[in-house]
Every structure is written in C-alpha cells, then in structure tokens.
Amino acid sequence: MSVRDRLAHAVSDVVAAIAVRDGVDLSVDPEAVHLERPARREHGDWSTNVAMVMAKDAGTNPRALAASLVEALAAAPPAHVTSVEIAGPGFINFRLDDGWLHDSLADLLAEGEVDYARPDVGHGERVQVEFISANPTGPIHVGNGWWGSYGDSLARVLARAGHRVSREYYVNDTGGQIRTLGASVLARHHGEEVPEGGYQGEYVTELAAVYDGPDDVTVAGRWAADRILDHIRATLASVGIVFDEWYSQASVEESGAVDETIDLLAEKGLVFEQDGATWFRASELGDSRDRVLRKSNGDATYLAGDLAYHRDKFLVRGFDRVIDVFGADHHGQVASLVAGVRALGVEPGRLEVKLGQMVSLVDGDEVVKMGKRAGNAISLDSLVADIGPDATRILSLMSSLDQATTFDLAAVREQSAENPVFYVQMASARIGGVGRKAAERGVVRAPLAGVDLSLLTHERELDLIRCLEELPEVVADAAVDRAPTKVTAWVRRLAGCFHGFYHDCPILAEDVDPGLAQARLWLVEGTRIGLAIGLGLLGVSAPEAM
C-alpha cells in the first residue's frame, strides 16, 4: 500500500472513531479522503481538509474537529509520519520523514514501466473515444491534428487508468460532399474547371490524373475518398495517432440502421411529417428546434445517420460510455445529437461531447485560422514536416481542449527554447548519456536489493522523487477530468526536477561515494521509467540521444 493510501486509511479510521465517541453520524470512505501535497513546503508533506468539510455534519467548527482528529492521529501515527498539526482554517498537515520517499521510489522501481502509475479509476468500463472523423474530401489540417492529439492521448490515459478503450474514426464516406468530390475529380479528369462549390485543391488534380473509372460522380467520389483516407491514415500515423476502428457512414446507411432508428423514434411518437420531409421532435428533448431526419428527396440527413451511428455505439456494440471529440465549429449539432440519444433511451450521462476550441497559427506575419470549413487551413502534413511529430504532439497537448490557442510557428521552428519538446527530450537524452557514460567507465548498476536508497537526501533528489511519486495521481486526474494536458504539465515538471538533480548531483564523478552513486543510478532509472510512461501517454518519443 502506498504511503498516501496509508494516510487516507488512517484519517478515515480516526474520523470513524471520533464519530462513535461523539455519537454523531460521520463516515468517510478512504477512497474519498481528500489528501493533497500542500503548495508550500512549510505546510508539511501531506495535508487533508476533512475537518473543514465535515465540521458542519459533526456539529462543531473545523478547528475543533481538527483538534480531535490530530490528537487521535498523533496517538498512533501512520508510517513515516513525524508530526501532525492543525493549520489555517482547519487543515491537518502531516510531516513525514524522508523514508516515505525512498519507499515510493522503491515501489516505482519494483513496478516498472508496465505496472507503475496504473490507477484503476475506470474499473473496466468500456469507453469509446471518437475523434477527428474529418470528411475524406481533402487532407486533414492542423486543427484536426490538434484535437486528434487530444483524443489519442485521452484514449491512452483512459486505457492506463483502467478503462477498456476503443478509438474510432467515423468516416463520412457518403452523401452530397462525396458526390461533389467525385464531380470535382471528374471535371479535372476531363481537363475542365472544378464546378461551383467543388474542391479546388491540388490533390484533386493529382487524383484526377490517375482516375480510370466510369464517369459517375458517386463512383469517382468513393474512389477519391478512399485514396484521401489512405493519406489521412498515413498522416495520423506519422504523429502516432492510430485507431481501432474506421467506421463507415455508408455502411451504417446501407445496413438499414437509419430506417430502423427513425422507426424507433417514430414508435416513441417523436417523429412527424411536414413539407414532404420526416422530422424529429428534438425541441421536446432540449434542442432549440425540431430537426429533419429524412429530406423531401428521400435522402437521410447527417443527423439521421449520426443517430443511427450512436444507436449502434450504445445499443448494438454496447459501450458503457462514448466520448465524442468535435471541433467547436460542430457544436451546433451537439444539442440535436444529445436529444436523439436521449430519445433512443440512453442515459444522457453516457454520452460526453468534448468540444475543441479553435486553434490559430501565426507564422511571421501570416495568420491562419483553422476550422473544418476553413479553406486556407494549412495541412497537418506540412506542420509535421516543418516542426516534427514530437513537437506537434506536445504543443497540441500544452493547452487544454477548451482553450482557444494561438502559437507562433516561426518561434517554434527557429527558437528551440520556445519549444518544450527539447526541454523534455533533453532530460531523456541526459538519462541516456548517463547510461552510456557509466558503461564507458565500467560502472554497473547493482541489484536494487543491495542498494541503500536512503542515501538520497539532497533536496534535488527528494524533489525528483516527490515528482515521480505524483504520477499515479496525475494519470488518475487526467483520466477523470478528461485532461491529458495534466500529463504534459507533469512531464515538464519532471524534466525540470531532473535537470536540477542532474546539475547538482554528480553520479559518476570520481569523488562520489559508490553507494550514493548506485542510489543515484537507480533514481535515474526511476526517472527514465516515469518519463517513458508520461511521454508514452502523450505520444511523444523519449530519445536516448539527441
């Protein structure tokens, strides 16, 4: 059991004892005990606010309750605890000896890269994360890559935190846009101008040059979409984004699921006919207006397909939870989708829609806005070619999804200091360097069992271990909050702690005690493990040399 868990149980036990003594109804689940590392070191190593939270129920004031709890805790202090005090409005602060850090480092090393920081907050919940799902009518742009990084890293985080995750890309391979794409390709194929509202890009001309199918807009459109999709797949793979499923909208429509879904809604009295079209009474379920499901020409609308698709996710494939990641420019469809999913009998909480705010690129004087519909958006390919896959990934995971961001491409490209990937990867390279130097000097890391980690007493060493110790909680928080950027923040913090340690604590210098050198080598290994886990969640490589 971790030190943190021991503290949580101790607090929980003491609360229960006080409740019995005072005859009040108090209880606190050890899982729910709010323990945190105080922002200020003088407030101790760990702190809890239970007294403030529970004072009202206990019929007393926070400091009085805290006093009772502290007395009981001090009478039988948990392992490593050297003092328990009340502070401020009723915080209970714990001070621990450094042994708790050495224990936690030993735990990390024993568990290793595979098992460390694998908090089970998901309890096996089956989660589908759907993201990007950009129309296969052209290359994907930077905004897609941005939100795609989020979706991919969120999936990685959820998987590490005990969820069974499936990543899905919904392929909009049907409908008017595919016919428009086909018409554009055919026009170019015949050496003509692309029709009004068609796709103008260079890629259309290139595809047209090799097209040898019939003069049918649907056939040509499908053909082109397949090619474009291959390209998209390759682009995403280049930044480490992979999917478990590429789900075809055409397959949904051709399976008859759309009709079944409309029938299902009709059975619930939520469908009506008007002006030759079939409508969904979305306004009765929170949407701002009713929506068309089937147009007067007989075609299903995008919404009808999307509802059939979500019905498939929840009711056919049986995901416990679905997280859809959309660009903010698609938020207009959220209310209809939520209304439809509710109408299909799915508890609203099982569908989460995360909206990615717009991302702006500045490159010198040029400002580029990115959005699904932005014709001038730069492609993800060109960005990756420009700054590299690792920088692309980490930059996109620096800011939260719901923060509209701007970043200066020129700065990232030209001033390496502006680029956090160097700072983090340099830590990785330095770790690699230590290994190479040790090998060069014939220094071998001794088995952990024979190494005294308690020799690690330098403030830099202890700070580094403190940081490593946070990782399981960071992963848990990132999963619960759907916020992979928390991992980014942690990785940068870890790199900072490592650089500080590296600067002040020589490992292989002549005058370093061999026992201390061994402990430091293990600390370096622990850092390597932590970095590997963190960067792995971000989809960023951890190079051994730069």
Place this chain on the structure above:
RNA sequence: GCCCUCGUAGCUCAGCGGAUAGAGCACCGGCCUCCGGAGCCGGUGGCGCAGGUUCGAGUCCUGCCGGGGGCGCCA
C-alpha cells in the same frame, strides 16, 4: 436576436472549491576543471467588471463587457 465557449504576467499557456495564483518566452543579473549549458540559480510582472453561494472563489451561480464559434431538407 438566441445558444455554446473562452477572458489569468508584455506574449503563449498551467492552475480536482483550499493556505502567499504557477511555468515558458521576453527583459535584468549570476553559474562551465564536473555524467550533454538545448541546462542550473535569482529578479521584474497578473485572475475583464459587478453581485451571489461557501468556513474558503481564478475555480461554482447570475448579470454586464470583450474575443471566438454556431443557429440548413450541408456534412
């Protein structure tokens, strides 16, 4: 007009309802007999406005101001 979303340092961004709001860049000043100085250490500088909830609000609620997005028988 209605709906969504955002507003934190000069700039780009972090900040599960907790104690004296953090980084990076920029600017100023220190550190290379030493395992990678793409590094380390120090300094300057901030929660759009007004109410409310709370023991406690950058964080939750309401209004206002400002930016972005959306309100199709397009996808």
